Amino acid sequence: MTLDSRQKAIEIARVAQDRGALDLVALDMREVMTITDYFIICHGRSKVHCQAVAERIEEKMREHDVFLKHSEGLRDGVWIILDYLDVVVHIFEEEARHYYDLRRLWMDAEEIEVPPPA
Secondary structure, X not given: OOOOHHHHHHHHHHHHHHOXXXXXXXXXXXXXXOOOOEEEEEXXXXXXXXXXHHHHHXXXXXXXXXXXXXXXXXXXXXXXXXXXXXXXXXXXXXXXXXXXXXXXXXXXXXXXXXXXXX
C-alpha cells in the first residue's frame, strides 16, 4: 500500500508520539507554500532523544518503502530535519524549538489532528 502525503504525515506523527516526542504539531502546508505538503514539528527531552525519534521515523518509513530524500542535524541533535519531499519533519531540542518558533512563523497553516498511536 502506498501512502499519500497526508497518510505519510499522520504515520510519521504517530511514530514520533510513540517514541515520546513532545508537543507534536502537524501542519498542512499546501495553502502556504509550494515546496512541501506537511510539516511535523516536535521536540525531545535531549539530543539523544531527538536522535532516537528521528531514527525510529526513518525505520518506520522504510517499512512503508518511503525513503528519506535529505536530512540535516542528525549528528548534533539540536534541530533535526527529515525531508521526505511531501512531508518535512522538524525535531528540536526544546530550547531550540522555542527560539526558532516555526509554529508562529507558519501560523497561517492549518493544524491537522493526529490520532494517538495505537
